[in-house]
Structures are given as structure tokens and as C-alpha cells.
Amino acid sequence: MEHISLLIGIVIITALVFDFTNGFHDTANAMATTISTGALKPKTAVAMSAVLNLVGAFLSVEVAKTISSGIIDEGAGIRPEVIFAGLVGAIIWNMLTWLAGLPSSSSHALMGGLLGATIASVGFDAVNGGVVVMKVLIPALAAPLVAGLASVSATKLTYRLSRNADPAQTAKGYRAGQITSAGLVSLAHGTNDAQKTMGVITLALITGGALGADADPPLWVIASAGLAIAMGTYLGGWRIIRTLGKGLTDIQPPQGFSAQTSAAVTILASSHIGFSLSTTHVCSGAVMGAGLGRKGGIVRWSTAGRMVAGWALTLPAAGLVSAGSALLAERGDWGVCTVAVLALLVCGAIYVRSRRERVDHTNVNDVAPVADDPEEQPGVVTTALRTVTPPPTAGAVTEPTSAQGARPTIPEPRSAEPRDSSGANGARPTASGVAS
Secondary structure, three states, X not given: OHHHHXXXXXXXXXXXXXXXXXXXXXXXXXXXXXXXXXOOOHHHHHHHHHHHHHHHOOOOOHHHHHXXXXXXOOOOOOOHHHHHHHHHHHHHHHHHHHHHOOOOOHHHHXXXXXXXHHHHHOOHHHEOHHHHHHHHHHHHHHHHHHHHHHHHHHHHHHHHHOOOOOHHHXXXXXXXXXXXXXXXXXXXXXXXXXXXXXXXXXXXXXXXXXXXXXXXXXXXXXXXXXXXXXXXXXXXXXXXXXXXXXXXXXXXXXXXXXXXXXXXXXXXXXXXXXXXXXXXXXXXXXXXXHHHHOOOOOEOHHHHHHHHHHHHHHHHHHHHHXXXXXXXXXXXXXXXXXXXXXXXXXXXXXXXXXXXXXXXXXXXXXXXXXXXXXXXXXXXXXXXXXOOOOOOOOOOEEEEEOOOEEEEEOOOOOOXXXXXXXXXXXXXXXXXXXXX
């Protein structure tokens, strides 16, 4: 019993470490657009998000129940070593995707880790396949689509309602709205993601005999999980904030407000019904929807493609690492210690590698313009859309180019001699009106 108690303690500490990485990994979900549009200063934004994540942890335990007594049958012989191995796989995947600046799902990393370790240790019979499909896989596919469609509609409606308003005044209003909606996303993140750690700790206590089957998370579990995710959020996952705020699309205040409001509604609704939803999928889908919803807006599809590839790899990659960790941890005390040491070495190496190119609150918005990146040149559709965007203010004339869209030029003095209809860049007009 003493050995089991010590092992449960190790599992609890590891779970809180995962919760900490979840916090800084997912800060971008709530605050990336708020920081990129300048609605809040970076440090202020992450401090606000940290407080609201802590508050959100106390609002519900439905998702925690899904983790502790849903996807895995705790009566099938699951031991604390298995849970420990699942957490190791999730932590390593979180660190790798943080280093790459990819907003992957911490939730799915945890799910993949637990499933991989359970299958390696006990077999497929210990996995509740119906729950995994209904409450994990289907929401993973539906959430970004639902949030994206909602964000497209909200963005179009927002611009339509404010088309005759003063841009300076509306920008101030939308920035205030962004702060409110970012607070809702932070609250929703604490309500949804902090519960996942609560569920893991509760599952460990149940498998170790410290709690009865189907028990709710004790108060100390709720408080510790909330504090861990809040601390991680305050540190700020600046690399992922840069990707989601500046690397996916160019966000303006109306778009940021629309994206965050759509994401908050989707996450809060899923938490209420107990779906173990990925806030990363929801917020990323909402940001892409906001990019598509603004006339002339663009989405950097190469970045989006890398994100989707990361999403697809999360479950199997975390599962494979956890499966290997479980097989080693089951060898006894030396196996558990070996897994812990290896995990520390891997995470340490990732941290050292990240110091070579440091990203923090001072340079989080420093991203090269799209036109400077040959991989992100706008295509035919984007160029065509830009030709029908509203004209710029007086004092500058824009003319389309095939590579950079609209380029400001100095107005030329009027002349009695008519100008060449081919334009300053020599482009020949076509029947469609788009320069060839």
C-alpha cells in the first residue's frame, strides 16, 4: 500500500505538470487575437486569462467525469503506472508542438496518451469505444467546422452592421468587445481543460483505492488543477500565440471579436453537455473563419495545413509514446524511474533548443508580411477579391499586381495626354478586369 501511495503521488505531480503545460500551450486560444490586434498588452492579456482559467476550473465537473469514468474502464485492471505513462506521452507531445509553434490539442494529447498506455497494458477491452467516438472523435471533427462557420457568419454580419460607421470609433468598440470575449474563452478554457487534469487525478485515486468508483473530484483536486493551469497560462505560450495571432491570418478588431465570441459559445456549450472538446480546434477554426469572413481577407493555408497535420498526428503520436512508457513502467520501480528520467531529459532538450530562437511578449507580434514570404503569396482567388475591396483614402492610388495584390503609389500629375490603359505596371487588362 505504501508503494501504491507513493506512485499515486508521482501520478498526481505528473498530472499537474501536464496541466501546467496545457496552460501555456493553450494561452493562444484565448489571447492570440487580442494581443495581435493590440486590444490588450501581452502581459496584461495573459494575467487576465490566468485568473479566469482559475475561476473556470470551479464551474463544472462534467468533463472530469468523462475522463475519470468515461473513455477508460477503471475496473479493467488499470494501474497508476498506466496513467503515469499516459501523462508522459501527453507532456512530451505538448512540448514538441510548443517548440514548433503549432497550436495542437492538449486535450487530444491526453486522450491519446491514456488510450495508448491502456491498450499497451490491458488491451482494447479496457477502452469504451462508444464514448471515445461520441465524446472525443466526433467533437474533434465537428468543433472547428461549427466554430469556423459561426465565425464566418459573425464576421460578415459585423462588417455589414458597421459599414457606415466611423472606423476609429468602431475599432475602439470592437477592442472592448474582444477583451470581453477573450475573457469568456479563458473562462471556458478553465471550465473545459482544467477538468481533464481533475479527471486524470480522480482516475488515479480510484485505481489506487483512495476513492470509490464514479466518485467526483475532491475539492483539493479541483483547486490544484485550477492553480496549475493558471500558472502555465500566465507564463504565456508565446510561440503559439504568434502562430495563431499573426501566422494564420491578418486579424482586425471586428474579426477578433467575432472569432472569440464564436469560440466561447462553442466551448461553453460543449462543457455543459460533457464533451471533451479541444479548445485549440475550436479557436483555430474560429480564426480561420474570421479570415474568410472579411472581404479581401486571406488565410495562410500552408500554416493551416501544418496545423491540421499536427491535429491528425496528436492522438497516435502521444499514444505511441505512452504505450512504450507503459511497457517500461510496468517493469517495477526502476521502470517508472527510467520513464521519469527520460521524460525530463527530452523536455530539457526541447527547452534548451527553444532558447536559440526566443519568443516572448516583446516580439510575439513580429512576423514578416505575407508578401515577403514566397510560400504565402496570394493566389488567383485572393488577388481577384482584392480588386473589389473598397478604395483607399484620398492621397494614394492602388493598382493590382500579380504578386502582392494592392500596392500604394504616389499620384501622378494630370496630363493632357491620356495615360496608357495598360497601367503603371504594364499589366494588360483582360475581360474579367483582373490584371494578367
